[in-house]
Each structure stands twice: as structure tokens, then as C-alpha cells.
Amino acid sequence: MDETTKNRGKWGNSIEFLMSCIAMNVGLGNIWRFPFVAYENGGGAFLIPYISVLILLGRPMYYLEMCLGQFSSRGNVEMFESIAQVLKGVGFGQLIGTFSVATYYCSLMALTLYYLIHSFRPDLPWSQCDPNWGRDTWLGNNTCIPSKSTEVGVENSVSSAEAWFRIEVLREATDLSHGIGYPNWELTLCLLCSWIITFCICAKGVQSSGKAAYFLAIFPFIILFALLIRSVTLEGAGQGILYFVKPNWEKLLSAQVWYAAVTQCFFSLNIGFGSVTMYASYNSFDHNVYRDAMVVTTLDTFTSFLSGLIIFGILGNLAYKMNVEVSDVVKSGGTGLAFISYPEAIAHFDIVPWLFAILFFFMLFVLGVGSLIALKGCAFTVILDAFPHLKTWHVSFGTALVGFLVGLVYITPGGQFIFTMVDFFGGTFIFYVLTIIEVLSVMWWYGLENICLDIEFMSKKRPGPYWRICWAVIIPIVLITVFVYFIATLEELKYEDQSYPGYIIVWGWALFGVGVMQPLIWWGIEIGKNYKREGVSKAILRTFKHENWGPKEEEFYNNWVEFKRERRQKTATGRHWFKHKLCVLVGK
Template identity: 25%
Template sequence: MSSPTPPLEGQQREQWGSQLGFLVAAIGSAIGLGNIWRFPGVAYTNGGGAFIVPYVVALLMVGIPVLFLDYSLGHRFRGSAPAVFRRLSRRFEWLGWWQVMVCFIIMTYYAVIVAWALRYMIFSVNTAWGGDAKGFFYDYIGLDTDAVSFSAAPVAGVIIPLAIVWVFGLVVIGLGVTNGVERANKIFLPVLVIMFAALVVRALTLSGAAQGLDALFAPDWSALGDFRVWMAAFGQIFFSLSVAFGIMLTYSSYLGRRADLIGTGLVAGFANSSFEILAGIGVFATLGYMATRQGMAVSELQGISGVSLSFVTFPTVISQMPGGPLFGVLFFASFAMAGLTSFISIIQVVAAGLAEKFDLSPARASLVAGLPSAVLSLVLFGTSSGLYDLDVVDAFINNIGVVGSAIVMCVGVGLVLRRTGVLRRHLNAVSGTSIVGAWWQVLICAVVPALLGFMFVQNVWAYASAGYDPASYTPGFEAVFGWGMLFLCAVAAAILTLIRWRTPVDDFRPLDLDAVEEVS
């Protein structure tokens, strides 16, 4: 006969309506802007088809293991990132607040990119950019290409779509996990997949599509001997899965006692990678068409990743192709939806942390988290220097802030606190399986910190010695928007750690694994 399960803290804590709801939300968070505008360019410049080899290795060695770590922490300790790390050890509460602050900064500029996509969905109807997509984009965002300096002048055309993005995000989070986040993802994710699949099918019918796919997938096997290609693969997997900065940890905390964490993690991980490959096919089939029209090789095209791909190269193609306006609406609608599903997951990390620290309702936490960030969106990134500000902040926050968070999390949980054993047992017990073995502990405690540590040291040294992009930005500009943002995150995390909790965060007992295993 099984022994009774001890009570978990926060019995009234919100929960997903179903395991499917959690899975859809997790996939929606993982599938974001980076899948569409980052993966195709990274794959193309790092060996083409050969890149799939290190990409899959990275998925299995870093992506899935860290995803399992996030899931096990959130589900076992049933809280936001700060609450989870405090329950692990009071010495590590600051790490939870660091993850919250990283998400706070990310959502300030992420919202602006989604706002651009929404506006371009409207522009696509009559291809408003005409024959000069680059000039039109720079004019739309008010970019001063003659000087790189901060400007607080808001861009009128960005304000309305940015307000729409923020209202959507705050309303969804304010409605709660089941009625807001889960319901939004159940609507948006299927629509996103259908629209993007239609876009890919249309791209494949364009003349020159085969040339584009050949450029993407033709393997350069010699690239596998370059360690930078492997680092690029690990970086792509790491950033695209939304791991190690509180999102998946927070999402898994809303699951019921029995949940298939392992199966859900595998499905979410491979679904994310499948969408990336689908995005690569659609993007490069389109680029092949563009290259054919201009009588050049795909390798001669400019702007095949990032902002240039989405807001300059693709609009140029849309102007040239039959049925371009419909293709444009589909592309930018898909782009915006991918961004929105990720955007609400980022807000949830911040709102959940504040809600538990200060005993706030979901609606109030949504406003407390979102309104200051919405103001910063406009002041920092909705201005005529927004693209410059965004580029530098994104590089420092992701390559130093997020990677650093992952290293500390793995080393802290695995080597300092030595909790990977019980977390491994937790994963197997609640999932009703035993496939997560000692190999997972080795990856978390040694392999992941070593690989990410190499990336981290490389980035910190490069940024500190030569700068992120010295050809484009002055040292002062990078100091403010790069190192300055990291400093603000650290100060805010320290202050929030010192503030007294208004909820009984320490009155908590984890799930009794003996009882779970006996029932199994």
C-alpha cells in the first residue's frame, strides 16, 4: 500500500488544463523568431548539409539534457525561477532573479521585432516598399545610417503595432496559465504551422528553388573539422530551445504531479528542430528564386540571416514574385505568430517571479512586469536608433547573460549542490520510465559546462578586448547597451534577492518519489 504524498506548497497554484496544453505551449515558446531568421543563415555558413551532423549532436548532448534539467527543477520544486532556486539553496536564489531580469530585457526588444513584423504584414498587401526594400525599412524605423548614437525620438509607425503586441502579451498573461497562455498557444501554434507550411509549398514551386536548396543542403564535409562550426551548432540549439533562462522551468512548474516530462521534452525538442529545418527549406527555396531572377549564385546574395533577411531580402523577393503580396502576408503573419508565442512565454517568467515574491494575482503581476518593460521598449528600441540598440543588447544578453546562466545552473545544481541524482530519479518516476540514466548526470555536470564554458570565455574575451562589432559601434555605445545592460541585470537581481518574500516560499516539501514509484 502506498504512503500518502506530502502536501506540495501552493496547492492553489495554477496548472495546465492538460499535458497537451503544456506541450503546445512549450513548442510555441521554442519556435520563435530565431527559427526563421537565424537557423537558415547559420546552417548555410557552417557547412550546409554537413551542419546537420553537429546540429543533431548538439541537440542530443546539450539541448535535450538542459531541457530535462529545466523540466525537473520546475516540476519538482513547483515555482517560478527565483522560488525554485531558493528551494534548492538560498545561496542560489539570485540565479533565479538573474534569469528573470534576462527575460525582462529580452522582452523589451523582442516586442519591437514582432511589432515590425505586424506592420510589414500590412505593408505586404500592396508591397509598400516598392523597388527599394532596404531604404524603405530604414526609413520606416527612422534609422540614421550616418551616425551610430542613441536617440530617444520615438518612431510613429512603430508605436501602434508595438502597443498591440504589449496589450496582447499582458492580456494573455493576466488571464492566467490555462485561460491565457494555454488557450493562446492552442490557437496560434496550429495556425502558425499551417500558414508556414503553405508558405514553404509556395516557395518550392518557384523557379530556382532547387538552386536555393542545393546551396543550403550541399554538404561541405571539411567544415566538420572546424571547431567554430560545432560551436555554432551548440549555440543554435541552445538559443532556439528556450532553455536555461527560466522559461521551460516556469512552464513545467504548472504541470500536475504525474507528467510525462521525458516524452514531452523529446517531442518539444524534435518539433523545434523540425520547424527550423522547414524554415530553412522555405527561406532558401525563396533565395534560390531571387538568385535566379538576378542571374547570380545564391552565395553572391547579401542579407541571408537576421533583420536583413526578414525586412530587406524577403520584401525584395516578394516584389518580384507572382502572387507576392499573398506570400508576404503569409510570411510576416507566420513571423509575427512565432514571435508572439515566444513573447508570452518570456513575460510569464517575469510575471511568475514577481507574483510569488510579492503575492500578486496573475493580472496584477502581468501589469507590474509588463508596463515598465513596455515603456523601455518604446524608449530604447522603438526609436530611430532602435536597430542599433537592439543589435548590441541582444548579443550581450544572449551570448553572455544566457550562456552564463546555463553554466552556473549546471555547475551549481550538479557539482555544488549535487542534486542531479534526485532530479534524474524525479524525471523517471513522474514519466513512468527509466531511460534517463547516469549519462544525463555526466552531460549536465561535465560536458555541458565545458562546451558552454568555452563559448562563454570566447565571447567575453572577444567583447572585452576587441568589442562586439567595432566596425559599427563605438566602445562607449557597446559599454552602455552591452555591459551596461548586464550590470543592470546583476544589480536588479541582487536587490530582488534581498527583498523579503510575501509568500511562504520556504514552506514546501517536494513530491515523495517513493510513493510515485510504488504507484507506478
Template identity: 35%
Template sequence: MGDPNESSSKPNSNGKILYTRRDSNMDDVFAPNPPSKPSDWRRTSADFRRALAVRGDSVESERFLTRTLSTDSNDGREKWTRKFDFLLATIGFAVDLGNVWRFPYICYKNGGGAFLIPYLSMVVLGGIPLFYLELSLGQYHRSGCISIWRRICPIMKGVGYAICLMALYVSSYYNTVIAWAVFYLYSSFTSELPWSSCGNEWNDNATCVDQIRAAELNQTWSNTSQSPSEQFFERHVLESYKSEGLHDLGPPKWEIVVCLLIVYVMIYFSLWKGVKSSGKVVWFTATFPYVVLLILLVRGVTLPGAEKGIEFYLKPNWEELLRTSVWLEAATQVFFSLGPGFGTLLALASYNDFHNNCYRDALITSAINCFTSFLAGFVVFSVLGYMAHLLHKEDISEVTTGGVGLLFVVYSQALTTFDGSVFFSIMFYLMIITLGLDSTFGGLEAIVTGVADEFPKSVGKHRELFVLGLLCVSFLLSLSTTTYGGIYMVTLMETYAAGTAIMTVVLLEAIAVSWYYGIDRVSHDIRSMIRSSPGIYWTVCWKYVSPIFLMFMIVMSFVSTPDLSHGSYDFPDWTKGVGWTITMSSLSLVPAYAIYRTVTMRRKRSFRKAARADRPSHADEFM
């Protein structure tokens, strides 16, 4: 008889080679016959690689990896047609409307060029490490945001369900913003942009003032005066003057409902076939915004007064760095721009080839995202400087505003003064639509992949029907944001639907992965994919820095929750209760599932089993 500890390889009944290792106290790690399902092969081989690594059998692990590569690569899971499809989809998700309106505004508001110090610090210490971690987890385990917890920490599977609910909440208002852009696009197909002058049927001629023309004539206007672009948005697109607040939303506005329906139709035909369909769509939606940004940049920097706007954008105010809120703004911008925790990175990476270089992808995507934010600042503030020049203003703050008003009011007004204003308006709002669509594709794909992987027979085999049902639910939830008071719902949901909740979810994910699943396992998983282990910088960030980064953001979000307002409307105190109810409705799924699993597992086995990751019983003996 041979050595009981010897390693051997042998063909199975189908001619495939199985690598087995015998131990004096155990049977073959793999049975002679292969598992019945391809997914079992992948999960089993992944856990056995870890088992060998823990025992120090790195050479054997590499041999095993090579022998099982054909099995791992053909587990029946859909894959990206081209590597570039994945990169474009990831870039499209990370680069969204916030890069165009939020980053330039908060950069200017929080110290100008000095803001880049806290921003880049948060990118390096929190943003990129979490981004890289999620890409590697999704690619290695090839699972969505729900089923992946079976292999990491099963008792935390409620995190996956919470992510899905938050993504549904976000889609209910984010798609309405895209619908507004669709309305603007449709309205742009005229000989003269309809928000360029007063005198239209929606204008209140008592308060509507063409401020640009008034400035040319050295006329003044009162604080109650509104520009034609502001009244077009408030009185024609939203008709918010017909609502008294959240308690009086009114009926849905049919024009916005039609635009919203168009958005959902585009989303459906981009998602229904999985990465095969979305991988084709992103070639346009992810690249077109950069074409438009470059066109607008060239046009913007050649306008009179552009240098004043760029100076306001970049001029450093070092004293601002002493304010804690500036660092919180930087952390929030980085977090919501790169998008860890939304389940999208897990979903997109799960369709990669096993040996795809996710480390390189994380660096490339993060760098492009930061560059886009910085570039958008030049595009926006060159035009704001031009507007200040036209209105004879020295302070840029007098011509700018935060939120979506920067896109739909201020920039719209500037477009009316361009030569070829109709062309630039069409291009601008096409860019806004494509930026929004890319991000909403990613958010909804996180739900679809997560649920389909968790319920492969009932949902995975009927993806088209599930996507249709999901979008119908999201559309119905969105109807409240199409009402006369819809802007108030958008403001409320934007603040509470995914702010504190998503940061808490990512904190739980970081702790579970780094401390329960283990940094050593994560490092080995990455090494098995890209042949290189993450360095000490990454492991320290994952285990210590990123959790601290997230805890800081969560605490500050509780301490500095702002009183909400829109225009002259101040949200009543009871809306805070509604907002925190929305937040807790998703977070409550985490302890709810933990209790459910603990109770059910106690009935079957023991409490310890409830907190153990799924792995083959023989591989457990290695651990």
C-alpha cells in the same frame, strides 16, 4: 507497546490519511494535523519522499506517494486545462524567429550539410539534457525561477532574479522586432506591395534600383545601389538614415510606437489570466506558423532556381568543421533555440500535473524544434535560389544577408515577384508575428511566475495588475528601440543582454543542481513523477558534459566577441563598455544576493544554514 520503528497510517482530524514513520530517536515525520497551507503539504511531502529514498525505503516511498497524491495534486496551483496546451506553449516558446532566419543562414555559412554534425552533437550532448532537466525541476518543485532555489540551493536565489532581469531586457528589443512585422502586415493590405518599386516618397531615387527589372534588361548597378525593399525597411520603417549612431538615437517613431503598443496589448490579454488564457492563445500562435511554412515550402520548391538554393543550403563543406567558431555557432544556436536558462521551461512545467511525463515532452519538443529549423532552411533557401535565378547570380551569398534583414529585406523582395504577392505577404508576416508572440509569452511568463511564486500574497493574488505593471515597464524600455537609431539599440541589446549572461546563469544552475542538490535527488524526483529513473546518459550529461558544454561557450563568447556594425555604421569602442555593463547588471545579482543571504543568515544562525535547501526539520534527520 509496538515496535518503535514500525510504519503506520492513520487518519487525521479531517479524515485524510497520513502516512507516518516512527524512529526510536525522533517524533512523527508528519504531525498528526496537516500543514495549514497546501503549498506546505506539497513541499513537505516532496522532501519526505526524498528522505525515504535516501534510506532505501523505496516501497514505503511509493506507498507514501500514493497516499499523498490527492494532496499534491490539489495544492491550489493553477494547471494547464489540457496536456496539449503545455506542449503547444513549450513548442511555441522554443520555435521562434531564430529558427526561420538564423538557423538557415548559419547552416549555409558554416559548412552547409556538414554543419548538421556539430549542430546535432550539441543538441544531443547539451541542448536536450538541459531542456529535460529544467522541465523536470519545474514540474517537481512546482515553482518559478526564483522560489525554486529555496529547495535547491538558497544562497543561489540571485540566479532567479538575474533570469528575470535578462528576460525584461530581451522583451525590450524582441517585441520591437514583432512591431516591425506588424507594420509590414498593415502595409501589405494594398493592391500592390509598397516595397515592390521605387518612386515612393521614402525612396532615394538616386540610389534606388529595382534589381530584378534591371537584371531582366541586362543592366548593372553599383555597390551603393539599394533595392526597393531595402529602402522600405531602412528609410520608411526604421528611418535610420536620420540617426548618426547610438549617440544620436533621435525621437521615437510614432508609427512603430503604435505597432509596439498593439503587440503589448496582445501580450497582456494572453498573459493576464495565467495558463488559462495563454493555453487558449497558443492553439493558434503555435500551430499557424506550420501552416504557413508548409504553404511557403510548396510555393518555394516549385520556383525556378529553387534547386540551386537548396543545394547551397545542404552541400557539405567538410573543411569548415575544423574551425572552432563553427562548433560555437552550433552550440549557440542550440542553446538559444531550445531556451534553457530563461526561466520559461521552469514556469511552464510548474503548471503540469505532478505525474506528467516530462521526459517524453522534452524529447518531443526538442525534436520538433530541430525539425522546424531544418524545414525553415528549405523554405528560405528555395526562395534565395529563386532570387539568384532572377538576378542572374551564381553565388547565393550575393543575394542573402544575415540578421533580421533576411526577413524584412530579402524575403520581402522575393514576395513581390509571387503571383498573389499580397496574400503571401499577409501570411508571411502573420507567421512572423505569431512566432514572435509565442516566444515573448514564454519569456514574460517566466518573470510573472517567478515573482508571483516568490511573493504570493502581494503579487500572486494580484496577477492582472502585476502583468500590467510589468508590461508598462517593458514598453517604456522598448521606446529606445523605436527611435530613428533604434536598430542600433536592437543590435546592441541582442548581443549583450542575454548572450554571455544567460549561459553563465545556466552553468551555475547546472552545477548547483548536479553537485549541490545532487544527481541522486534529481533522479529520485524524476522517478517519483514518471515511475522511471533517468539513465546513465542523462546523469553523465547533467553532471559533466553539459557544464563543460557551457564553459566552452562562455569562454568562446569572451574570446570571439565581434565588433558590432549595421550597414555602413561601425559601433564605436565605447559601446563595448555599455554592452558589458548591461551583461554584468544581471549577473551581479547572483553574488549580490549571496552576500545578502550570508550576512543576514549569520546574524540569525550560521553560514552553513545559508547554503542549505529548505526542508522539514524531521526529514533532515533522514538525510
């Protein structure tokens, strides 16, 4: 075992890893993103592709990434580089996407903290309409309805919760004709506080974040169940829940819906982000990662459905109040559901609504911290793997500082425009393409047989036909097919029916291009390191070799080499190539 391996952190125990994974995956993606994606894609119709994607793509990919991290004891960049140097850039591409998500993720936490602070008031500020809002250009000719009111509204009405969010909190610009503006100083302080808290928890790496994971994973469920009880008892809630569970079969023919299901499933489970691989890399080599993968993916899906029931119960109530259909009840997208519909429900509480507001937004903040720790951890794990002698808290501080500075763009009047653009290009598009490269490289280049033997050696459990067929056949075909069809039918990106200025879209494509070009960039760098000494041909061939792959600890590495040698001798029976591959596929 080399010095780097000895000094690398480990989880205090197996429960810390499980709780950290739950805190990472059960986050704002479930509370904010899943209900909104379902809302955009026909409600109940979205559940069918989502569950299908979870079973055939999400769970197998999550288990695979856990196995890759634990087997190699490396973060995602070093893990890909050890498989083959040409893949090193895949890890860096994932890092760019992860950093993009982390910066806007913390801006959501800043909004949550802002709401939390304003919840310490007997009269919640979003429960009543402010006469001054009538002079704001955003409200226009719409009528404001107090959120705590029980009266049925009229057409062209807006709830006070939505008006407060757009006018008081975001101070949102109606377009980008005058640029994005300057950061809101109040939200800037909230953003700074969010990053400081995250830094403090991550100051000692997994040794400190693992201890906090118990609270980060368990507390949110207590509040979610309380909100569920309140949501289903609101008047009109049944209409919203019915919209959530009743499928629109025509939507199943839309590639957009299937693309949304794949990206939401991968976003919620952090597939392709590098964070699953990173967390698993701190496990002991013989940890039961199979059990944890099953627990986390099941709990993550359960939480998404629970959040969907809560949010659509609230949407049904809003539709009843405003006298409109559920599909038309909220004009805002993205963050709007978390910061409009949930506060709307809290405003209806008859007894101490401020207390429920405090608990809810504290829960939302806790969820954000759990997920942001994992996203931030990807960056400092890459740095510490490359420079193991740096102090963990120095690296943690540096990544937090950069994240804070970049995050300022999202708390400007035009920040939600940028948020939507970065979420599309950096939060979904990059990961989708790199995940295709990842699964093709591991399953069709390194080989299904090799990776299954690696997993069997590590876990003492042989992957069955379900895992093998999903990894080698279903996942590549589905990802490529949906992606090609989505590109062919790609529509103009808009924010609330508003077109983006051309230069913003250029920045979005530039972000995407930089992310997906990382494999080529780092391939060129690796060739450049060796071509003078070895010549171009040998330098290129070196980047395609798997010679550095294997367990990082010497004892496990030697046993692994012997294990694979014995297995290959047993299977070298001279059977036909096609028959051999078919046997590997079904696990025979």
C-alpha cells in the same frame, strides 16, 4: 499543502502544456534567427554542430529544466533558491536576460504588425522601387531592383524589399554619430498594440494563455508548408538550398561556429531563460514530462530546418536575380532575413500576393505572441511566487507597461544597433554563463545521484546512461571549453561592418555584468538577512544548504523523503567511492 500552493495556477489539461511549449519554442527564433545564424556560419557546415549540440546538450538540458520546474512547482527564482539560497541570483540573472530578449522580441512583432497592415494593398509596397529612395543616403550608389521583377540584376544592386525595409520602415541611420534618434510613431503604435494583445492573453495567467496555445501552436505550420512549396519552385532556389545543406568542413574547426550552434540551440529551446522551468511548474506532479520534452525538441528542430529550406530557397532566387553568390546576397543581418527575404518571395507570387503577405505576417505575429507570452510569463511568475496575493492581471499589466517603455529604444533610427548589442550581451552571453553555473550547481553540487532520484520519484522513470552522461560530463565540458575558446578569440562587436561607439559597448558589458553578478549580489543579501541573528559563519553556511528543496505539496514531499531514504539504504553497501560514482553515472 500551504495556501500559496493551493492558489497557484495549473494548466487546464496536459495538452495545453504541450501546445504552450510548442508555441513558446516554435517562434521567431526558428523563422528569423536560425536561418541567419546558419547563413553567417557557412550554411550547411552549421547543421553538423547544431544537430550535435541538440542531441548532446539541447535535448538533455530541456528535459532537465522541465523536470526541475515540475518537481519543485516553482518558477526559476524560487526553484534555484530552494536548491540553495546562494543560487537565488541565478534565477534573477536569467530574468534580466529574459527581460532583455522580451523587449526586443516585441519590437520584432511591431515590425511584423507594420508589414501586416501594409499587406492590405493590391500592390505590395516593397515590390516596386520608389524614385524618392535615390535621395536617401542609405541607398548610395546602389541600383534598386523591383522585387517582383524577373530580370537579372547587376553588381551593386539592392532589392526593393531591402530598400523599403531600411528606408521606409526602419528609417535607419547609417551610424550613431547623432545618437539613436526618436521612436517612429507608426512603429510605436504597432509596439503598443503588440503588448496590449500579449497582456490580454496573459491577463489570467496560464488559465487564459493555455486556451490560446492551440491556435498559436498549430496555425503557423499551415503557412510554413505553403511557403515551402512556393520557395522551392523559384528560379535559382536549388543553388540556395545546396548552399544550406552542403557543409564547409573548415568551418567545423571554428569555435565561433560551435558557440553559435550552442547559443542558437539554447535560444530556440529557451534553455536558461527560465521559461521552460516556469511552464513546467504549473504541471501536475505526475505529468509525463518526458514525452513532452521529446515532442517539443523534435518539432522545434524540424521547424528550424523547414525555415532554413524556405529562406535559402529564397536567397538562391535573390542571388540569381542579382548575379552574385548566395553568401553575398543579403547585406543586412538579423531582422533583415525575416523582413527582406520572405517579402521578396511573396512579391513573386503571381496570384493574390497580398493575401499570402497577410497570411505570412499574421503567422509571424502569431509565432511572436506565443514566444513573448512565455518570456513575459517568467517575470510575472517570479513576482506572483514572491507576492501570491497580488492579482494576476495587475502584474501582467505592469510587466507589459515596462516592456513597452523599454522597447521604444529598438524602433528608433539607431534601434538596430542597440538590438544587435542587446542580443549579443543580454540574449546570448548572459544565458551562456548562467547555464554553465546552473548545470554545475545541479549536477556537481546537489549531485547527479540526487537529481536522478528526484526525477525517478516524480516520473516513475529512471534516467538512463544517455541523460546522466550528458548532464554530468558532456554538457559541462563542452560549455566551458567552447566558452573559454570563444572568449580567447573574441572579436569586436559590429553592426554590418560598422564599429560601435565606445559608450554603447560599455552599456553592453554593463548589462552582461549586472546579469552574471546577480548570484553574488543575492548571496550577499541572503547573508545580510541572517548574520546579526546567527553570526556570519552560520549565515554563510545556511546559504549552501539544500534543506528547502523538494516537492512543494506536503503529501509528495513526505513520500519523496521516504523514497530517498529507502534508496540510500539499498546503495549503502560499502562499495568504493569511485565505483559508486561510476555506477551512478551509468545508472546501475
